[in-house]
Amino acid sequence: MGLALAKEGSRLHRRRQVIGWVLFALVVVVIPFLIADTYSATIFGNRYTVGLGNLSQAIAFMVAILGLNIATGYSGQLSLGHSFFVGSGAYLTAVLVNDFHWSYLSTLVVVVPGLFLFGVLFGLPALRIQGLYLGLLTFVMATVFPSIIRLEELADRTGGSNGLLIGSDLVAPSWAPTETVAEWLHSIPGLGARVPDGFTSRQSEAVYKYFLLVIVAAVCFWLVRNILVGRVGRALIAIRDNQLGAVANGINLAAYKTLSFGLSAAVGGVAGTMLAMHSGFVGPDEFGFNLAILLIVGSIVGGVATLHGAVAGGLVIQFVPHWSGQTQTLPGTDIALQGPYGGVILGVLLIAIVFALPSGAANGFRQLKARFMPVVPQAPARSVIVSPDA
Amino acid sequence: MNFTAMGFKSNQAVADTQNTQDTQDVDLLQCDSEYLKVCGLRAAYGDVGVLHGIDFSVAKGQIAVILGANGAGKTTTLRALTGMVSTEGSIRLAGEELVGEPTAEIVRRGVAHVPQGRGTFGDMSVEENLLVGAFVRNDKQVRSDIAYWYQTFPVLGERRNQPAGSLSGGEQQMLAIARALMLRPSLLLLDEPSLGLAPMVTRFLFEQLKASNAIAGTTMLVVEQNAGLALSVASWAYVLEAGEMVLAGPACELAVNDKVRRAYLGY
């Protein structure tokens, strides 16, 4: 089986790309309406749920991983302490919203440049400390974040160990067409049965939040993509692949490396803001060691040097722990699972993913796609192919 | 040069077969004396095929040479022989199949491989490098073999306690060859042994190899860019082009072949 061969850049190929994107956009738009009531399914006697909140959190994770991929995947600097940036962004937003009564989105005006600067500062030692040494340093830093938040001196702003409940709700503006779209979807036969015909205020708030996060994430991905396909991206990849060679070719190593850390931190900060928006709460332990590990895992599972890998990674690190926590009995039996079986299942899944797809989930997806929708790569227009006998 | 110190058994019978082989043609090569026999060998890096089904063989005690342009697949051929690249086809050493065996097991059957780019253990001393070379041996003559190589390549003896990484490129090449011979291999694979060596040293090295071959009966397969020297030492030669064997024959005949002369000997 498989579709007809399409030449890269040909009409057919372009059409398929457009169809793909439209389908993706449709899914993104329709899903919140389908799962505004938590969707649940029972598989092998275990009840699994997909809530809109989970999805929103996954979107925030995607952006966090995107940021990590800039420093680690693209410029090859092992940064294992990305949770530090995410946490800083989240706390910055929480404090601005709580104590200064800003709106969530407007905090980005401070979070983005603030974290960018912070990242640049952080990138300075990274000019000298490299590889696994940098990795370990950043990893240990990640574990420090909670203890800084807990400091007495900061406790009246950060809430110390108790965390900080953000006293502001995201209320959908009156012009949001949530109801209209819901009614319209409801009228579609089949699919419509899943869409509730009236939303509670909690549900419409969740839907509104979801779309807000989707838009922020889309803007982040779009901006990062534009930065990375151009000059900057090429320079970063050159640095990653061959540092000395890049320098020999006139790339300003110091500038690009610190820039990549700045970008990475800024995007991480946005992810923090998104997490604060999503849950309305920030706590010190949410941004510690565990988040650091999860983000690395998500990045590697998705494929470190890809943008869509961040999407896959975000979904994995959100839903795998979520669902493994919901696995109450061993599938197919009624042996009860008690205790932290979630961790075991997450670990097993991780290892299974690496066994099945050593180069990351996103790459695996691409290989599958290549099998069913083959594309013939085209040589760049002006290249001359020299035949050996010429 | 005291070869008995190495404890190599000289094998007159083997030397005899080799001498008669020189004059035989390809068909007659398909006889029992073939020590290494390769049939339909394919090798690939990922999806990129490099060898497209090559056949060749080396008789016991013979020195064979593979010539070919850069990128022809010579290194890949040698890597296939020691299981370091994904391979299809058949490689038989003394009748036993090697394809699918892990590298270490192939080496334990007496195949030593001096890779292109030497591969010395840079942070270990010269002496330790030689000791690792004899890793699979359990006899008592390891020390005397090391002494022999110090005598042959005095510079190695002088620097026996220095890290191998501090030797010059040519000195490391000598070390790599001595290390491979520490295995007392029955088949020695050499990938461009003359790389980075001064012409004098290269000639000396080839004399050494020839002597090892004559006295210990070590079968050798050599990849070499210095075609003139290689053809003068070898008894049989192959020409590899773009992953296919295009020529095979006695070294002395290939040395006067017009095509070989123009492409590899440069006159």
Add this chain to the structure above:
Amino acid sequence: MLFCRLATTLGTFDISLDKLSDGELWLAQFFRGLSDGATYASLALALVMIYKSTGFINFAQGSLALLGVYLVYVFSVEQGLPIAVAVVCAMVASALVAMFIERTFIRPFPPNNVLPLVIVTLGLLLIIDSAVGIVWQFRTRSLPSMFSDSAPIQWGIARLTWRTIGNLGAVFVVVGLLYVLMARTKIGLAFRAVSSNLESAQLMGIRVGSTLGFGWALAAAIGTLSGALVVPDLLLEPSVMLRVLIFSLAAAALGGLDSMVGAVLGGLVVGLTRNLLVTFLDLSELALATAVAVILVVLLARPTGFLGTVRRERV
């Protein structure tokens, strides 16, 4: 943050002056620092062993040690074996587990591509830590120590206890044995060859898989020992080794990731700075932050730690 705390501490001059001029306190903290440092050093040694031979950090090293410590608990408290015997049994058992893990989860991957391997070790970390939580629950327990807390040498509040002496002694014995193993035995030679150049080692007929398996076993045994040294000072619960792991990672980076002596040095420095800074600058909840500060300063001065080798890059 550190600076602001530093300022406040120096502001309340009387306390710090009092403390700073207290020789006994210095000595007491010095001993404690050495004792803690020795335990960090032994786990760091395990990390360095794996890094040297494979080029990656085994994030599951702390988890293997955790498993080992629970085995010590089972052998000593539940089975009633003398503690020293229990530790040796647990070291052997954890070495076997590590060999099994290396064989099933690590060996299938090509050894020169470290990224999948790192994620496998992260997966193992999750699996082992949760499995320990499932089997032994989250109740805290106390573990007996191999060394008594009595002090043969006492000077005011400064007590040089048998435990401090024992911890330090154990680490030096381990380093000595490792040195002999690496320099004088055939398996040590194989291990160093594999660490130095994997492909060449194969070409010498060295079975890389079993050599690395040996490295894993050895590292796990050393990790278990470090757990048995450190846990009696803390309480046994499923996240206890995670904290130790972080200080040990710091120690390994500090000493140089590929240097065993460096690991010991790094461990002692981390232990000492931690205890001295925390006591004299009153930074108790910033213990980790001080570790970060120390590594940052040292790595800025020497990017590969005290004794790590610089791997030169070529164009």
